[in-house]
Amino acid sequence: MTDVTIKRLNASQSDFDSALARLLAWDDSVDHQVNESVRHILHEVKTRGDQAVLEFTEKFDRLTVGSVAELEMGKDRLQKSLDAIPADQREALEKAAERIRDYHERQDQKSWQYQDQDGTVLGQKVTPLDRAGLYVPGGKAAYPSSVLMNAIPAKVAGVSEVIMVVPTPDGVVNDMVLAAAAIAGVDRVFTIGGAQAVAALAYGTDTIPSVDKIVGPGNIFVATAKREVFGVVGIDMIAGPSEILVICDGKTDPDWIAMDLFSQAEHDEQAQSILISPDAEFLDAVEASINKLLPTMERADIIRTSMADRAALIQVADLREAAEVSNRIAPEHLELSVEDPQAMLDDIRHAGAIFMGRYTAEALGDYCAGPNHVLPTSGTARFSSPLGVYDFQKRSSIIGFSASGADRMGQVASVLARGEGLTAHARSAEYRIKD
Template identity: 60%
Template sequence: MSKLELTRLNANDDGFEQQLENMLSWESVSDATMQQVVADVIADVRQHGDVALMKYSEKFDRFAVQSMTELTLTADAIEAAFHRLPTEKQEALTLSAQRVASYHEKQVAQSWQYEDESGVTLGQQITAMDRVGIYVPGGVAPLASSVIMNAMPAKVAGVGNIIMATPAPDGQVSDFVLGAAYVAGVSEVYLLGGAQAIAALAYGTETVPAVDKIVGPGNAYVATAKQQVFGKVGIDMIAGPSEILVVCDGQTNPDWIAMDLFSQAEHSHDAQAILISQSDEYLSAVLASIEELLPTMERQETILESLNDRGLFIKVDQLEDAKALINKIAPEHLELSIDNPESWLADIRHAGAIFMGRFTSEALGDYCAGPNHVLPTSGTARFFSPLGVYDFQKRSSIIGASSGAASELGKVVSVLARGELLTAHARSAEQRIND
């Protein structure tokens, strides 16, 4: 194993701001070559439909099929996969889905109306999308939690048809992932990956129905494809590498913090783990824990590469100074491993999810606490929110004017529309003026 060379900074040093900016920087835009490759795949799927999907299945997933039936799993097949799982996994998936559903039920918006003083009925009608597609990567890790987190808020929102696309390298797909699809209410599964899956969900083929929105993580090709089909369909966000920011006052077991940092670093070499403390001695203690525990980790090479490339320890004069850094970094995951973390909430404006107290590991949120683990990354917590029911509900404005209200407001419309030189607008309203 290579040597650990994690970056340590002092917030008071000259050049700290630039050093921090350099460490946070991550280029999320794919290059021109990738953009063209993805555009070509999308065009191919749009033109040739199922034939293109079967071709790419053989090319990229080494899964040669004679018909789309072999790439399609019905509700019965999904249920059968769940029942093949050991009881322990069935119960864990079920509990996770129940907790996630319970949390997201609090987010359901209701339609509303009122009549104002001029007699106009105004309101908002809330409806769910008809059909949603979720993408689940098919790499080394069987991401069952990703299925639950992406599908469950759509189900709670009332989406009638939830479709999942996941690749099946060498024709293999995880029963654990399919079992998660079952408990989360997925209607059907297509064994499709990459940009071709996104194209199929966006535009539809002879077999795959087009959806209204596509959510879920993926590699750079998937992210690029989501960018390119946006507008034809909605998307959740373009997610960057996973990240965690831990603020600790030096009183938490250093081994706990080391493992919390590992929990994100093990995702990929691009993942980022940051620790802020007012104690140099504590930062050194956590570093010692990292060096001791790292050889015990199955994904130690990935963790080491992540920590060496993007890992960061920051020393501040006073722990309160961490608040400004939190809002600047706008982390995906924020652990407040301190006494009385609730007292910090009013000062934290930008964070995807906030984990409060020494016992609340980020991993709880990844799997079964209840809130969604699909979170804004790379500083986008400044303007994005966690995935939720609201991402699968639409709002329609309601306006209903009585004869008197149409007459009175029509006079206002007449002035405004003629001021904009839009005569038809003005005359449309003027025709309903009574006097």
């Protein structure tokens, strides 16, 4: 098996900016046929409800049932899966859930109010969503960790009802996924998937209630459906391929770094793994480790394609320049594999999650560190954040004027309203001004 050749860039080269832009380019345009197919499915579910869900479930998942109610799994079924999985898996899920819950409880936002000098009450009321929908991939790509990461923040936020949809092609059920749902406190589970599941959550059917927000990962059909229903419901994000960027001072074991890069490359061929270091010899050592370890990997073909097409080894002058390049990339996962990561932290402005120090493998964050693993991709960490409790809460402004406050501020509102030519606004405020 031939060695994989990794792209090499140097921040000092004259064409570095354009080379970096080419490296990061990712086409997220939706295939025209996918778009048409998804819109058809959404329309059918919106107009025909349960019957359309049954037809699409039979077509895509090869499951034939008489009613959508038969596709619902009760809490007793979830508990059965929890009891059925091996003890070490149950213990790992419960420990991860405990850490995720503990972390997210610290994000919980509270309502607040204050009074100004006129006795006017101003504030903010924080309210959880009534109902959230959680999409969980089924079949081969079944991720119980995603159930914990999506459902637990919703329950911490106070969401009354979390409804999970998960496809079970050919009736194959993943017990770890259902066990995770039991641990996370999911309220209802329907064994449906694809764009039809997104449609059912967005529009509601006779059996499946509509939700306020849809979260969770899925394939191109699910992502396209989420994009289409946004506005009818909220969504978490449209996620691109997984990414990892490692900044290393050259003193971490090259095998560790190679495996950290693999941890994202094994997701799919479009995943991106980048290493930045001021030490050219270390970049060579990591490339050697990549080729040494690649044949030992179960998903070697996927990793090989990802590394050949989208990976890069980038040489910089120093760690400050490494931080500058990282900020331009705004990675989903950023490992600071350096002696003093805390000293670098102030220089990092854009990253979904920051993993501090040589012992902090990104994989720990995927499963059990505590912070959420649903993170902004494709440079969107410049303006967005990890999934959290705040995604399942909304804020209402509170405004309560006293008589003196209405008098004083009514005069201000009157001037501004008349300046905008909105007479009814002005007179509404003026009625409350003292003579």
